[in-house]
Amino acid sequence: xxxxxxxEATVPDHTALWRRVPNWPHWTVFDENLGxxxxxxxxxxxxxxxxxxSAFLEGHGNTVQEVLVxxxxxxxxxxxxxxxxxxxxxxxxxxxDGLPSHVEVPGPKPKKVKSALAKAALWVxxxxxxxx
Amino acid sequence: MNAGVxxxxxxxxxxxxxxxxxxxxxxxxxxxxxxxxxxxxxxTARLLSEVDSPLLSRTAVELSAPLVxxxxxxxxxxxxxxxxxxxxxxxxxxxEAARLAVHFxxxxxxxxxxxxxVAMPTVLQAPSGAIQFEWHRKGIDLEISVLPSGRxxxxxxxxxxxxxxxxxxxxxxxxxxxLNAVLRR
Numbered sequence: 001x002x003x004x005x006x007x008e009a010t011v012p013d014h015t016a017l018w019r020r021v022p023n024w025p026h027w028t029v030f031d032e033n034l035g036x037x038x039x040x041x042x043x044x045x046x047x048x049x050x051x052x053x054s055a056f057l058e059g060h061g062n063t064v065q066e067v068l069v070x071x072x073x074x075x076x077x078x079x080x081x082x083x084x085x086x087x088x089x090x091x092x093x094x095x096x097d098g099l100p101s102h103v104e105v106p107g108p109k110p111k112k113v114k115s116a117l118a119k120a121a122l123w124v125x126x127x128x129x130x131x132x
Numbered sequence: 133m134n135a136g137v138x139x140x141x142x143x144x145x146x147x148x149x150x151x152x153x154x155x156x157x158x159x160x161x162x163x164x165x166x167x168x169x170x171x172x173x174x175x176t177a178r179l180l181s182e183v184d185s186p187l188l189s190r191t192a193v194e195l196s197a198p199l200v201x202x203x204x205x206x207x208x209x210x211x212x213x214x215x216x217x218x219x220x221x222x223x224x225x226x227x228e229a230a231r232l233a234v235h236f237x238x239x240x241x242x243x244x245x246x247x248x249x250v251a252m253p254t255v256l257q258a259p260s261g262a263i264q265f266e267w268h269r270k271g272i273d274l275e276i277s278v279l280p281s282g283r284x285x286x287x288x289x290x291x292x293x294x295x296x297x298x299x300x301x302x303x304x305x306x307x308x309x310x311l312n313a314v315l316r317r
Contacts, residue, residue, distance in 0.1 A: 026256065027256060029254045029256070029266050029268060030254070030268075031268040031273075032268055032269035032270075033268050033269060033270075033271060033272075033273065034268070040254070040256050040264070040266060041275060041287075042256055042257075042258040042259065042262075042264060045258060045259055045260065047259065048259050048260060110297065111275070111285075111287040111295070111297050112287075112295045112297075115273065115275075115287065115289060115295070119273075
C-alpha cells in the first residue's frame with residue numbers, strides 16, 4: 001500500500017491509533033475513578049516543534065515492537081480512529097523511514113478532547129516501571 | 133504520635149533556617165532527618181523561600197511533625213519527581229509550582245486535621261514545560277497546570293456537570309469545592 005504524506009487516512013472507525021507514551025518523564029496517572037493506570041491528558045498534546053500529535057495506524061505496516069524501536073521503555077496506548085474523528089480531529093498519513101504506519105493527528109485539542117482521549121486509551125504496552 | 137511542634141513564619145525560618153527554640157529541638161531533629169531521608173534540604177528551603185504565602189506570614193503556626201512530613205513529601209513530589217522535572221522547567225514554573233504546593237498544603241491544614249487524610253496529586257511535566265497536578269478520584273477529574281508563562285490553568289470534570297477550563301492565576305475559588313473534595317482521602 002502506498003500513501004502520500006498529508007493524505008487523509010480513510011481507515012475504518014474501529015482502527016486503532018497507537019500513541020507512544022514515555023515512562024520518563026512519566027505521562028501516566030492512576031485514575032481511581034476508572035480503577036486503572038492510564039495515560040495523562042498531556043500524552044495527547046501536539047509536539048512543541050509545531051507539528052501535530054503523531055501516532056501509528058494499527059495494521060498498516062508496522063508491529064508495535066517496530067513502533068517502539070529506539071523507545072524501548074515507552075508504552076503504547078491505543079484509541080480508535082472513530083473516537084479521534086468524533087472530536088473533530090483528522091488523521092493524516094505521514095510515513096517515515098521504516099514506519100509507514102506513522103500518521104499525524106491535526107486539529108484543535110482543548111483539555112476536554114485530550115482528557116477524553118486519555119480516559120478512553122487502552123494500553124497495548126504499558127510503559128516500563130510505571131506500575132511498580 | 134505527638135512529636136512536638138515546629139514554628140513556621142519566623143524570620144529565621146524564612147531565611148532558610150529552622151526557627152530555633154529548645155522546646156522544638158526533637159521536632160527539628162526529626163524534620164532534618166526527614167529532609168536527609170528525602171534529600172530535600174535545599175528543596176525545603178526553596179519551597180518556603182520562593183513563595184509569598186499566608187502560611188509563612190503567620191507568626192506562630194504550629195504543625196505536628198507528621199504534617200510537616202506530609203508537606204515535605206508534597207514538596208518532594210514537586211521538586212524531586214525527577215531531575216528532568218526540575219531541569220527542564222523554567223524558574224518561573226518551579227516558583228509557581230512551589231506556590232501551588234504551599235497553597236495545597238494550606239488547604240490541607242485548614243480543612244484536614246490528620247495529615248494521613250491528605251491525598252497527594254500525581255505530578256507530571258508536560259511537553260510544553262508546564263507542571264501538571266492531577267487528581268482522578270471521587271468521581272472528579274481535576275488537573276491544574278502551571279504553564280511556562282506563569283499562568284495557572286485548571287480543568288475539572290465531575291459527574292453531572294459540564295467539563296470546564298478555568299484560569300486559576302489569581303484565585304483557586306472556582307475549583308474550591310472540587311479541590312477540597314479530592315484533597316481529602
